[in-house]
Amino acid sequence: MATDPVSPGAEAALESIRDGIAKGRFPAHVFNDRQIFDIERQRVFSKAWCFLAxxxxxxxxxxxxxxxxxxxxxxxxxxESGDIHASLNMCRHRGNMMCKSEMGNASHFRCSYHGWVYKNSGELVGVPYMKEGYEGRIDKRDWGLVKVRTQTYAGLVFGTIDPDAPPLEEYLGDFRFYLDLYLKQGSSGSEVHGPPDHWVTDTDWKIAAENFAGDGYHTPVAHQFGFNLGYFASSGSTHSQGWAASIPGKGHGIGLGHTPGFPPFAGFPEELADEMRRSLSPEQVEVFSQTRTAVGTVFPNLSFLMQPFSIVPGEAGVRFVTMRLYHPIGPGRTEMYSWCLVPKDASEQYKREAYRAYTLAFAQAGTFEQDDLENWARVTRSAGSTMARDIEFPYVMGMDSVRDPDFPGPGHVVTPYVNDSNFRNLWSRWSDYMTGQV
Ligand SMILES: [Fe+2]
Known part of the structure; x- marks a missing residue:
């Protein structure tokens, strides 16, 4: 692993940020800062389990x-074995990128520079002029593509660069209870519907990760039109109701919006709701049946959202799931990936409708997406300004909230849904990584 050149001054500043979160404060500049970004690459993304596919x-x-x-x-x-492998896309000979397309099918990759050939699992199998140039000098077994460790949960493939990272199961912890609401909508699980929408935006990855960790506060304001036009089955007056659930010490969090009187599983075809009642645990069914909107983030940068959305305003909503990855490409700059997830067992008609609802709301040109990005880009810009260096934000909502004793799901669960509890947990975990505690 490369050295970790963080100056003593920067170390002290990171410790101070860590202390601030416990008091409900977090500095503005972290949302657009070159030094923070460089340390994140070294200490967060080189250590965490990161979503791949x-x-x-x-x-x-x-x-x-x-x-x-x-x-x-x-x-x-x-x-060929059916196993999934992740390998660094970099030829071991002189470093050329082996594979230039974003998706496809190939048993082997051949470098376009000097012609080294690798199996798709990473083993080096072909070296031009092997006999004349390398015989007795290199062993092909030592020069495969650099492998990245992968593990899966309910169809999600994660990778980590850190050979000492704990197993994925431990990393996700009790958050799996909530992830199942997106990933186990039926006994056969979920699948992506089409390739991801994919675009670059002037937003810091952390702004998006925080928003999807359960920011129900912004919804009636930023997405006001959704209420006014009837795209969205809640109303401003009941919107804050529900729960914020987070997994202490893990960083993961989910907001569960609840509308009194909202029919359980509304927006799903009845046969799918029945299957979920059978295949999920009784506690998960109890949580799900009270949930209108579920919006959650797996630390650091993978998020999910499920909610009903009316394709025709005023008509009954269709429940869809978006899965999103915020790939950090610079301070204040993110490559967004957004997928539509559908239950494998669902009818083709439901899959099409869920995809339409997703596209209207949260694909690249989705109306909710546009509302968010408009705000996030401006937050990012102001966070990078000189005066923002000394400005802190309040994260004090629900500071003294105690766990809801009646809620059947795991973690620290507080009510109402509009709450900073999940964000304190998220930034506390981020600080653990940034200060080298992980
Ligand atoms: Fe939003």
């Missing part, structure tokens, strides 16, 4: 996608 994106042998962990481009491929 959904298994259903690469269902057949040879299927691959290229994805990133921080600035490292990876080939994520299903090998």
């Amino acid at each position: 959904h298994e259903s994106e690469i269902p057949d042998r040879g299927d691959y996608v290229t994805r990133y962990i921080a600035d490292n481009n990876l080939i994520v491929a299903r090998a």
Whole structure:
């Protein structure tokens, strides 16, 4: 692992940020700061489990996608054996990028510079002029593509650069209870519907990660039109109701919006709701049946949102799931990936409708997406200004909230849904990584 050149002054500043979160304060500049970004690459993204792909994106042998962990481009491929491998997309000979497309199917990759050939699982199998140039000098077994450790949960493929990272199961912890609301909508699980929408935006990844960790506060304001036009089944007056659930010490958090009287599982076809009642645990069914909107972030940069959205304003909403990855490409700059997830067992008609609802709300040109980005880009710009260096934000909402004793789900669960509890947990975990505690 490369050295970690953080100056003593920067270390002290990070410790001070860590102390501030416990008091409900977080500085503005972290949302657009070159030094913070450089340390994040070294200490957060080189240590955490980072989302790479959904298994259903690469269902057949040879299927691959290229994805990133921080600035490292990876080939994520299903090998001949059926296993999934992630390898650094960098030829071991002189470093050329092996695979230039974002998705496809190939059993092997051949470098376009000097012609070294690798299996899609990373083994070096072909070296031009091997006999004349390298015989007895290199062993092909030592010069495969650099491998990245991968593990999966309910179809999600994660990778980590850190050989000492704990198992994914431990990393996700009790957040799996809530992830199942997106990933186990039926006994066969979920699949992506089409390739991800994919674009670059002048937003810091942390602004998006925080928003999707359960920012119900912004919804009636930033997405006001959604209420006014009837796209959205809540109303301003009941919107704050529900729960904020976070997993202490892990950073993951979810907001669960609840509208009194809202029918359980509304927006799902009845047969799918029945299957969820059978396949999820009784506690998960109890949580799900009270949830209108579920919006959550897996630390650091993977998020999900599920809610009903009316394709025709005023008509009954269709429940959709978006899964989103905020790939950090610079301070205040993010490459966004957004997928539509659908239950594998659902009818083609429901999948199409859910995709339409997703596209209208949260794809690249989605109306909710546009509302958010308009605000996030301006937050990012102001966070990078000189005066913002000394400005802190309040994260004090629900500081003294105690756990809701009746809520059946795990973690620190407080009510109402509009609450800073999840964000304190998120930034506390971020600070653990940034100060080298992890
Ligand atoms: Fe939003």
